[in-house]
Amino acid sequence: MFDLLQYTFIQNALIAAILASVACGIIGAYVVVKKIVFISGGIAHASFGGVGLGYYLGINPMFGVLPFSLLSALVMGIVSKKSKIPEDSAIGILWSLGMALGVIFVYLTPGYAPDLMTYLFGNILTVPRLDLYLMLVLDIVIVGAVYLFYKEFLSLCFDEEFTTVQGVPTEKLYLLLLCIIALTIVVLIKVVGIILVIALLTIPATLSRKFTNNLKRMMLISTVFGIAISVTGIGLSYALDVPSGATIILVLSFVYGFVAVGMDILESRHVSKS
């Protein structure tokens, strides 16, 4: 098994798994406690427009996704807060609009779009060096922003109205949070793909919530879970020769189901004893 570590693509995959787990561990905690899973899914799917744009312009699609996901985060944040239509409808519309744009861009691009499926379903075994550097830079930005705004984000997620009364510009702060989610999605795309991103944002964080009542520890535990599970997933996908992104999600879901059910049984025993 350790022979595998000599291969560059396995090394890259492991580095990518760690970088992705850091981003999704920290930001997933906010997504879960602020209950913004749906808007995060919307940003992820809409960013497919960026993949298409990248192909169309003939650049690395990652550099199409980056501005596009930031833009969709801003538009979704502003539209869902300001417009008169219900927030979930607004998200649903923008979700599919972004994807439709992506399809059109890909169609308009002459020739064959080589690894399109990679962006939809991820393939951690083919992450190139350049993408790793991009992931690292984004991780630094994400961790830095959370370090700087930790107390503001905590208060925003817990009680937005009270935070406004404290003189904090909560609308801008919320948009900033959505932009950081967008960056996280860019980090995660190579690992599990646009379609499966939401599982990495929710499952490790939900799982870690079962072990702590503290947001910082929740971020830490869910990062550790993310690393352990995605490395297991990479191993399994290599051994069984099945797609890596989907395997990681299956391992995540399995572990979650096992732990959640197990803890519920333990808890009910505890209650019936006392």
Added chain:
Amino acid sequence: MEKVIELEDVWVRYGNQTILEAVSLELKEPNGLLGIIGPNGGGKTTFLKVLLGLLKPYKGSVKLFGKPPEKSRDLVGYVPQYKGFDFDFPISVWEVVLTGRMSHTGFLKKYSDEDKKAAEEALKTVEMFDLKDRQIGQLSGGQRQRVFIARALATNPKLLLLDEPNTGLDPHMQDELYRLLDRLKQEMAVIMVTHDLSAVSVYVDRIACLNRTLHYHNSREISVEDLEATYQCPVELIAHGVPHRVLERHKGSS
């Protein structure tokens, strides 16, 4: 001496609906408890949001301590209605109370020793310091309410606003709450809105009725006419063991 509150001819509308109509209120006294009663949907929460600067009236002027609400945030403590909260949120009592310091701490800064001292004092005032490390879901309804009051007190307010603070509390806990407010009102102006008439009978110093318009006479008594205009139906107040009359004596009765 600045007046605590100056509201002049304030109007608020949502779409075509008028929520507040020509509301004026002047509160000079820097302490005491003002109870605002009125039916559900009468604009009580809207009224508080105007005072907090969360809602801009389309007409009229709002001043707290001689300044617009956005400029007086470090002087105002706010205890929202807590029924919509997610009590599963991973946050401790201590962290909740500290968020009441943000108007003092400022952006991008860590909480200072002074902030921590203010949070500690606030928790001691509501007798919750021993439970500071609890996650808020592990508290009773009455304890949670006191944590939210402590968060508001951490601001070191000169004006404390409470939105239906007695919701969901049993009579014993309500009584504790009122006794706490009775202590707090010695040091700051306290405004409590509620739809519970019996709540205001014992501890309030001043009383107002709000149902789109505000009836206020700077006294602890309200007239039957005001009450009936507010609730738009005959109101009968039965108060238990009231040490003072809320209602004036009916004319002609003994």
